[in-house]
Amino acid sequence: MTANWQGNGGLVAATVLGLVLLLALPQIVDPVMMIELTSYVIMAILALSLGLIWGYGGILCFGQSAFFGIGAYAYAIAVINFGDSTIPLLLSIVVPGLFAALLGYFLFYARITDVYFGVITLTVTLILYKVMGATSGSQYVIGAAPLGGYNGIPAVPPLNLPGRPDVALSFDGLFYLSGLTLLAVYVGLRLMLKSRFGQVVVAIRENERRAELLGYDARFYKLATFAIGGAIAGLAGCLFANWGMFISPDVFGLAQSAQVIIWVIVGGTGTLLGPIVGCFAIQWIATKLGAQQLLNANLVLGTILIGFVLLVPKGVVPTVSDALRRLKFRPYVAPLVEQRRVP
Amino acid sequence: MTSPDCILETRGLEKRFGGVVAIASVDFRLKQRELRCLIGPNGAGKSTFFKMLTAQLKPTTGQILFDGVDITRAQPHQVSRLGIGIKNQVPDVFNNLTVAENISVAARSRHGKARAAAKGKDVMERLGLTALTGRLVGELAHGQRQWVELAMVVALEPKLILLDEPAAGMTADETNKTAELIREVNKSAAIVVVEHDMQFIKQIAQTVTVFHQGRVLIEDTMDKVQGNELVREVYLGKSEDD
Numbered sequence A: 001m002t003a004n005w006q007g008n009g010g011l012v013a014a015t016v017l018g019l020v021l022l023l024a025l026p027q028i029v030d031p032v033m034m035i036e037l038t039s040y041v042i043m044a045i046l047a048l049s050l051g052l053i054w055g056y057g058g059i060l061c062f063g064q065s066a067f068f069g070i071g072a073y074a075y076a077i078a079v080i081n082f083g084d085s086t087i088p089l090l091l092s093i094v095v096p097g098l099f100a101a102l103l104g105y106f107l108f109y110a111r112i113t114d115v116y117f118g119v120i121t122l123t124v125t126l127i128l129y130k131v132m133g134a135t136s137g138s139q140y141v142i143g144a145a146p147l148g149g150y151n152g153i154p155a156v157p158p159l160n161l162p163g164r165p166d167v168a169l170s171f172d173g174l175f176y177l178s179g180l181t182l183l184a185v186y187v188g189l190r191l192m193l194k195s196r197f198g199q200v201v202v203a204i205r206e207n208e209r210r211a212e213l214l215g216y217d218a219r220f221y222k223l224a225t226f227a228i229g230g231a232i233a234g235l236a237g238c239l240f241a242n243w244g245m246f247i248s249p250d251v252f253g254l255a256q257s258a259q260v261i262i263w264v265i266v267g268g269t270g271t272l273l274g275p276i277v278g279c280f281a282i283q284w285i286a287t288k289l290g291a292q293q294l295l296n297a298n299l300v301l302g303t304i305l306i307g308f309v310l311l312v313p314k315g316v317v318p319t320v321s322d323a324l325r326r327l328k329f330r331p332y333v334a335p336l337v338e339q340r341r342v343p
Numbered sequence B: 001m002t003s004p005d006c007i008l009e010t011r012g013l014e015k016r017f018g019g020v021v022a023i024a025s026v027d028f029r030l031k032q033r034e035l036r037c038l039i040g041p042n043g044a045g046k047s048t049f050f051k052m053l054t055a056q057l058k059p060t061t062g063q064i065l066f067d068g069v070d071i072t073r074a075q076p077h078q079v080s081r082l083g084i085g086i087k088n089q090v091p092d093v094f095n096n097l098t099v100a101e102n103i104s105v106a107a108r109s110r111h112g113k114a115r116a117a118a119k120g121k122d123v124m125e126r127l128g129l130t131a132l133t134g135r136l137v138g139e140l141a142h143g144q145r146q147w148v149e150l151a152m153v154v155a156l157e158p159k160l161i162l163l164d165e166p167a168a169g170m171t172a173d174e175t176n177k178t179a180e181l182i183r184e185v186n187k188s189a190a191i192v193v194v195e196h197d198m199q200f201i202k203q204i205a206q207t208v209t210v211f212h213q214g215r216v217l218i219e220d221t222m223d224k225v226q227g228n229e230l231v232r233e234v235y236l237g238k239s240e241d242d
Helices: A002-028 A031-056 A064-082 A086-109 A114-133 A171-194 A196-206 A208-213 A218-244 A254-267 A273-290 A297-311 A316-328 B046-053 B076-082 B099-108 B113-126 B142-155 B172-185 B198-204 B222-227 B229-239
Strands: A164-168 B006-017 B020-031 B035-039 B061-066 B084-087 B160-164 B190-194 B207-212 B215-221
Touching: A002 A031, A002 A171, A031 A064, A031 A171, A031 A196, A031 A218, A031 A254, A031 A273, A064 A086, A064 A114, A064 A218, A064 A254, A086 A114, A086 A218, A114 A254, A171 A196, A171 A218, A196 A208, A196 A218, A196 B099, A208 A218, A208 B076, A254 A273, A254 A297, A254 A316, A273 A297, A273 A316, B006 B046, B020 B046, B020 B190, B020 B215, B035 B046, B035 B198, B046 B061, B046 B084, B046 B160, B046 B190, B076 B084, B084 B142, B099 B113, B099 B142, B113 B142, B142 B160, B142 B172, B172 B190, B172 B198, B207 B222, B207 B229, B215 B222, B215 B229, B222 B229
Parallel strands: B035 B190, B035 B207, B084 B160, B160 B190
Antiparallel strands: B006 B020, B006 B061, B207 B215
């Protein structure tokens, strides 16, 4: 199919652009901004995970930060105990993935409807927030890792070369690693969405009953998508714990959960680029707003969100690409079948 | 056990919605590669019957046997995998996907990549959808969307095809083409068609089953059914002067 070639061309272009940005940015951006930028990249991975689950799977998860936080905690606890970061890194993907699979099993196989799904996932995040917050005593220790309640876990050791705990990742290194991870997740998801599995996931979002009548078990496909999204969010959480060398229950908080959804709304659901763009844009604006005293940052961000929902409901990326398509092609008029009245 | 030449059998099938009896103890038998028409006034229970056969609704009591397997408590995707394909009354398609993608999703449910592509191409050619492959299904006319759904069902290569008002909203030409297609597909699959369009039924009918108030009123050839006083009274009488 010709569409395939076009799709692959776009993917190659996106990959090249991503690599160029990854190499060029550290050369032209000052070190303080690089620290910010690294956190944007990490959050963009989190945004991508929700972009998959919500935008393609049609599952509105209000608690994507739960998997992010579980990934961060899994990494922190494991790396403090093991020293070497190889297995902790894997755990930060596997543990939230399994947690999402377990949660998804109960929700999808019980055929919980969308609204309740949102409520339950949000509740799970808030429960985790409370539970982790309640672990402040010295008795709450996993191996050598004290959980620390609302104070969190300080001095989380950084990632290291596999098997070489003495060769730790530098801060520049974390930027490259996060950037490559974002790129790899993006490309991986693009390829996945082109596969049979991805086609079916989108078909289920479009019309679940029809997909089932075609022989696909919608519950299984949703569960798998949800678990993949959970695993990706967990990986972002691991990078986040590396970025701050610190993790606290705040990652499970309401603000964090809402933020991810806002990024995806602003960037645009149903695309993979949208969540990344939305995440970078909103975070950059938030940083800029934080640097001034004139206006309350949350007030401005709230206004931006309302503006988007009202004026650009599809989000930035779908709106821009629709506009480009209109410029490129004239509207296609279907050959009309001659309509006759049935006698 | 069902007899070997019987592909579908329901025994005492019943569906109640609260106090309303939509289907009341229906015993229905369909032979391999049979073409059956199901008629009856609105609310006779035809669509409910179809929905139970495809596990979209769970029967209150009774049993459904398909190809020797009890599918009474099966899930919709399992019923589909066993070989029942259905076109629902309202076009039930993937509106935001293209025609080619719609059919590809259907074909890949049963076949590997290469065979699915070939099957999809073949089906689209047979239904004259080739010119529309890149169009979003949601943008198509009602009749065209009906065909997309038909194409999806045919691409599954089911052993039994259930068609709920396949000619609704179609032009005369399109209706003729649909009848032709049904006869062709019937060479390899049993088909049950629900329709209101009597001209269409006459084009394809072998045996006709009349539903009335959730029960089978009569089951016979089209001529005999049309000649039946009771049927004329509940159903055909109203459309006499069309």
